[in-house]
């Protein structure tokens with residue numbers, strides 16, 4: 241793995257721009273107008289805390305060749321949904337990311353993505369942060385998995401408050417751990433409403449590139465969709481969204497199979513990363529450059 245001074249210098253220069261307007265690509269070709277440089281390549285992907293597979297879904301929606309090498313989630317109902325929708329075997333699945341050994345995948349992975357549990361950093365979740373011995377420490381499992389499989393690119397998604405919980409000391413600890421990986425690290429809070437989703441959903445996207453990479457985050461676009469665009473009917477007045485609508489709200493297509501009860505479907509849709517934001521990131525970084 242590249243652990244050279246280059247990366248450290250690059251990081252120090254970059255760090256001032258992270259999570260600022262200067263970290264956004266205001267002048268380059270808009271992400272959705274970009275053409276992939278190597279569409280013939282296969283993106284090999286692994287995910288942990290996989291949920292309903294937003295990162296896999298985004299590759300599919302972009303029409304890219306992709307292969308899932310591993311995925312996992314501790315919730316058996318999530319597993320049900322995942323198996324109903326993606327090409328995966330029992331051997332490729334792990335339950336607890338703390339117990340997952342990623343060494344067999346060393347050097348084989350384009351992309352590792354994990355939206356590690358976020359309640360511990362969210363204002364609604366009590367803010368135990370990294371002190372939450374179980375959920376707060378998932379970042380250590382994340383970093384170990386990266387160290388073991390050395391993906392070309394990794395993405396860690398979380399609530400924006402990961403930057404601020406416990407007066408910023410949690411992020412300092414997490415960032416210090418991620419820095420030990422020797423990757424070129426970028427981070428920015430993006431709001432899903434600016435990437436094609438009719439809901440305001442601000443999330444932190446931390447990205448690590450194996451080699452020093454000039455990267456600016458995809459610029460926001462005007463909100464094009466409104467909530468009426470995702471409703472199954474033209475019903476007026478207040479009502480709860482259907483599970484299908486909740487999935488649409490996160491950018492999942494009609495082909496996504498609902499394999500669990502409504503209660504679990506709502507929970508899984510609500511936990512998911514917004515698919516269009518991932519598509520924008522893949523287009524912006526030209527994910528095919530890192531394919532095999």
Ligand SMILES: C[S@@+](CC[C@H](N)C(=O)[O-])C[C@H]1O[C@@H](n2cnc3c(N)ncnc32)[C@H](O)[C@@H]1O
Nearest residue numbers: 289290291292294313314315336337355512513
């Ligand atoms: C905030 S959700 C993220 C879901 C996912 N990123 C998506 O896009 O759908 C966190 C997920 O982590 C799972 N999880 C929590 N602890 C875990 C662990 N130790 N190992 C694996 N998965 C875990 C939860 O079951 C939940 O599905």
